[in-house]
Amino acid sequence: MTYSISEVAKKLNLTVYTLRYYDKEGLMPFVERTPNGTRLFKESDIDALNVIECLKSTGMPIKEIKKFIDWCSDGDSTLQKRYDMFLERKAVAEAQLEELKKTMELINHKCEYYKTAVDAGTEDIHKTNKIGNF
Amino acid sequence: MTYSISEVAKKLNLTVYTLRYYDKEGLMPFVERTPNGTRLFKESDIDALNVIECLKSTGMPIKEIKKFIDWCSDGDSTLQKRYDMFLERKAVAEAQLEELKKTMELINHKCEYYKTAVDAGTEDIHKTNKIGNF
DNA sequence: TGTTGACCTAGAGTTAACTATAGGGTTTAT
């Protein structure tokens, strides 16, 4: 079973422009073509694109992701590099989690703050009571 | 107690360029100046900047953040809007958390995959055993 | 057979968020 570029775009919630851009940047050297040049995506290509999206979501720039893809093409000699890279990504993701927790705390606090203020019809309720303005 | 722009930059881990850029974009209408134009940051300004950083970390663009700041200046008539905005941000942050969990799962899986492969000296150990290549 | 709708490339354009430069003022330490 293979997929066209627009099918893959739909599946991964990307545009065909974005997929072609990724290909141009060297992120998809594994995707095969029909004799006339049309891309044919295999199941494993979609798995690889999921990994790419995963790396991107940790804030990894496309040029770094390309390095990883190149290492994959280079075979077993790059295994350690690839392992180290994922360990680093794990650390980044964990830091993001910590950051996100703090963000959620502040947002929850703000939700409380504004709920009280909306109910009171004025923000003064906080100013007079010193529950923290910002 | 007040702070200079470079002190605030250090505190918030931003550059002075970034702070001046935020000011230019209307994110800091509350910051006062000395007679000759130098910005003087109060404690409450730093609190506000923390909120701005919090919103930014949920992916909110600066123009949207400016809207919120404007609402703050507009007073009690915008309380509901501000409340709704934080509820929406809360939903976004929760979605980000879900996304991040999935990301971490994939990364952990990959860490396992590469640990095994590095130990074996080859990636073939997975190809033959079908533990999932990507 | 001809037109619709996919696909393709090359390359230009866009956008957000900085980041830096030029040119100038003020305060502080020697």
Place this chain on the structure above:
DNA sequence: ATAAACCCTATAGTTAACTCTAGGTCAACA
């Protein structure tokens, strides 16, 4: 009193990641 170390504005430049356009190929359907 002069140089270092801040501060300022206005404006230009950068970068990443798309996003789009122009111009063209190809397969299927009416």
